Amino acid sequence: MSPSPGWIRRRLTALRTCSPRICSGAAGWCSHPTTAVCLARACYSYALRSIKTNQANIAQQPNTQKTTAVFSAGLRLELRLRLRQGLSALGALGFLAVALTAVGLTLGQYPERLRPAGPAIGWAMTVLALVYANADWWLDQVESGLNQRLRVGARDFAGFIFGRLFAGWLAALPWLLVAAWLIALFYSQPLPVALALAAGLLIASPALVGLSAFIAALRVLMGSVGVLIGAAALPLALPFVMVGVGLTETLSLAALGLSLGLSLLQTVVFAQTTRWILSLV
Known part of the structure; x- marks a missing residue:
């Protein structure tokens, strides 16, 4: 948020000085640049003019540019937070552990009866664990007030939400590929099944x-x-589970297209709904 002129006036009156960058730009505004009072007035006038110029430039930007800028800001913020705090790795360990636990129980207790359904069970457990791990992450972010502070003054907050969701998806991609590979490996499934598991997870x-x-x-x-x-x-995730289970049987373009269209539609709906709910907080 840009500082108000009153804030600038109080700051300059108290310090009688300003940064070298602003003072050098304000040199032409003052007839007696050696006096502190005149320099403060020059800095104030120059800063006020800069604020008005920036506001005019922002107002003249096309909506597409503002949307892209807000989306990029959300993308960079989410990736930076996940890489610094390492919560994406913890979440990955969580849903991998759940998936492999389901695999171990299946192989150890009923290897013959449940072995054909093993990939589907591991896929469904991975999906549910991914949802819960990310829900805890988003809860921490929202409760910290970060989203509320960055939403102030942002007319295109939906772009910010989309950017953060896209970054969360990018952070989960390596772990989803590893989960699909481990499930297929533990169940001794052929390569097409592993590809189907990976495709279903990436799309959903x-x-x-x-x-x-x-x-x-x-x-x-x-x-x-x-x-x-x-x-x-949570039952809203059932269509992805159903399609993912179907992909383990046959990797068809129709199933891939259906899953991709449904995933994109629900992503848009969830992002807009999340934006509306956060506006009520």
């Missing part, structure tokens, strides 16, 4: 990350009631 993961943000926003807005509503929203 954008909407699953959006679903996680939606659940976290509900928890912030409604508390314990939001937790119940968020749990009720």
